[in-house]
Amino acid sequence: MLDVWMTKHYPDNPWCRYADDGLVHCRTEQEAQALRAALDARFAQCALTMHPDKTKVIYCKDGSRKGTYPNTQFDFLGYTFRARTVKNSKKNSLFVSFTPAVSSKAVTAMRQKTRKLNYRNRTDLSLADIARLHNPLLRGWLEYYGKFCRSAMYPVLRHFNKTLVAWAMKKYRRLKGHKIRAARFLEGLAEKQSYLFVHWQRGMVGAFA
Numbered sequence: 001m002l003d004v005w006m007t008k009h010y011p012d013n014p015w016c017r018y019a020d021d022g023l024v025h026c027r028t029e030q031e032a033q034a035l036r037a038a039l040d041a042r043f044a045q046c047a048l049t050m051h052p053d054k055t056k057v058i059y060c061k062d063g064s065r066k067g068t069y070p071n072t073q074f075d076f077l078g079y080t081f082r083a084r085t086v087k088n089s090k091k092n093s094l095f096v097s098f099t100p101a102v103s104s105k106a107v108t109a110m111r112q113k114t115r116k117l118n119y120r121n122r123t124d125l126s127l128a129d130i131a132r133l134h135n136p137l138l139r140g141w142l143e144y145y146g147k148f149c150r151s152a153m154y155p156v157l158r159h160f161n162k163t164l165v166a167w168a169m170k171k172y173r174r175l176k177g178h179k180i181r182a183a184r185f186l187e188g189l190a191e192k193q194s195y196l197f198v199h200w201q202r203g204m205v206g207a208f209a
Contacts, residue, residue: 005042010035018077021054029069032057063096078106078145086149101149102156110141110156120166127189130167131196134160138198150204157199161186161208183208 006015006024013035015024026032036057043050059069061083073082079100086097114137119130138160146153168182169175175182186208194200 002042009038020051021076023076029057029059060098062098065098075103075105076100078103079148080104084149099148101152102145106145107152107155111159113137114156114160114163119163120170122167123171125167127164127196130164135198142198142202142204154204157204158207160199161190161205165208 002022003017006013010024013024013026013031015022017023024032024035026035036055039050056071056074057069058071058074058081059065059067060081061067061069061072073080075081080103081098081100083096084099084101085094086099087094114134117134119125119134122130125133138157141156142150142153164186165179165182168185169177169179172182172185175185187205189196190200190205190208199205
């Protein structure tokens with residue numbers, strides 16, 4: 001097993017694995033290239049090969065590591081890890097850190113899921129019905145992808161809010177053809193009845209218009 005082999009031969013290199021994907025932390029490029037060659041050899045012994053597109057040496061560039069390298073970001077378990085400007089709340093200052101946030105692929109998948117549910121055409125549903133159906137998804141997404149750089153989730157939440165605007169325009173005759181009016185209607189509900197949706201409860205109202 002790879003787990004046993006890694007622990008035996010590379011006990012000083014922190015690593016993690018999920019199903020067929022894994023990460024190994026190295027201190028230098030030379031160490032990373034040597035480890036990659038060793039892994040290639042180990043996989044060959046087991047009649048396996050590493051994925052040619054996923055197997056890369058990544059330079060974790062940040063405010064302290066300012067070198068140049070072809071690969072400075074990677075995706076893992078729905079997150080993109082790369083250099084980002086973040087805030088030090090204790091010092092009230094900004095700095096560059098190598099940190100995760102929801103990946104663009106995951107954002108696209110969540111938006112597609114919302115679109116597939118076709119709420120905008122479900123005029124048979126009340127807003128409370130939509131909340132009951134969609135809150136489990138929103139809660140799961142926010143609990144998983146919102147742990148790091150929560151603002152990266154805003155495109156997903158804005159998309160859902162705009163879906164509600166489209167639904168309201170079809171649901172209520174007085175809002176038909178009036179996008180701005182429908183957006184203002186939902187903004188008012190988000191303020192007065194924030195309990196309806198998980199992201200409203202957390203102050204992540206986003207844009208409606």
